Amino acid sequence: EDKVVQSPLSLVVHEGDTVTLNCSYEVTNFRSLLWYKQEKKAPTFLFMLTSSGIEKKSGRLSSILDKKELSSILNITATQTGDSAIYLCAVEAPPNDYKLSFGAGTTVTVRA
Amino acid sequence: GAGVSQSPSNKVTEKGKDVELRCDPISGHTALYWYRQSLGQGLEFLIYFQGNSAPDKSGLPSDRFSAERTGGSVSTLTIQRTQQEDSAVYLCASSLAPGQGKPQHFGDGTRLSIL
Numbered sequence: 001e002d003k004v005v006q007s008p009l010s011l012v013v014h015e016g017d018t019v020t021l022n023c024s025y026e027v028t029n030f031r032s033l034l035w036y037k038q039e040k041k042a043p044t045f046l047f048m049l050t051s052s053g054i055e056k057k058s059g060r061l062s063s064i065l066d067k068k069e070l071s072s073i074l075n076i077t078a079t080q081t082g083d084s085a086i087y088l089c090a091v092e093a094p095p096n097d098y099k100l101s102f103g104a105g106t107t108v109t110v111r112a
Numbered sequence: 113g114a115g116v117s118q119s120p121s122n123k124v125t126e127k128g129k130d131v132e133l134r135c136d137p138i139s140g141h142t143a144l145y146w147y148r149q150s151l152g153q154g155l156e157f158l159i160y161f162q163g164n165s166a167p168d169k170s171g172l173p174s175d176r177f178s179a180e181r182t183g184g185s186v187s188t189l190t191i192q193r194t195q196q197e198d199s200a201v202y203l204c205a206s207s208l209a210p211g212q213g214k215p216q217h218f219g220d221g222t223r224l225s226i227l
Contacts, residue, residue: 004154034215041220042116043155043203048215088154098143098162098210099171102154 002027006089006103014111017079021106023089024071031092033072034100035063038086046074046087079110114138116219118204124225127196133189133222137206144187145205145216146179155203161187162209191224199226 003026013019025033032050036043047056052067060083063074076083086107090100117136125131137144146158157171161181172178176194181187191198201223205216 032213036218042218045215045217048213050213090155092210096168098145098160098168099157100145100147100155100216101157102147104152104154 002091002093002101004089004091004101004103006087006106008106009104010107010109012109012111013079015080017110019076019079019083019108021074021076021087021089021108022071023074023103024069025089025091025101026070027091027093027101029094030067030070031094031097033065034090034092035072035074036088036090038088038105039084043088076108079108081110081112084108084110116204116206116217118202118219118222120222121220122223122225124227125194126227128193130190130192131194131224133191133202133204133224135187135189135204135206135219137185137187137204138217140208141206141217142184142209143207143216144181145207146187146189147203147205148173149201149203149221151200158189158202194224194226196226199224 007022035046047063049065055064060077065072086105088105089103144161147155160168176192179189201221203221205218207216208214
């Protein structure tokens, strides 16, 4: 069974800090890894990573995939209170790659 | 609308009642998914629809759960004889066909509470 583990489970930082979130996976096959941000309601898509070593970046958020280590990190620099959310990692693994396998998430709290 | 729309946003019902949850996907998305999110847990896959193909129902937790998608668009998830363990947030997502490098986009979910 596909397995996705995120760490830490939760963390609290102050505005301006940098956070690094981890996601490791064990899947039979691998197509892609996705990061989502979930505030009150809908998880919103952040990044999809398919190739190892390529960094995806959007503003203060960036993510990189290490297929050798079967892991990914999500970095948030210069954190703001609006970054407070649950960050979810999910993996697509053929043949049933429509069934995203999700980790339990990391809850990030940014204090002013 | 531009995004995935779900209704109702909240539903409180008594144990043993049936409930019906609705999902309206993004226009043009052929794939539709239902997930369940319980407190402190990751999203759990329930069911997948793709075009006119037979749905993958392998994630449905019991035969009290069923779902249909009419006309390739709107989907309803029905839970019969609800139990307290059914309390969760039910999320719907849609996407272009899987494997095309396009992510799933989620609705706001229906928060279901069984008394």
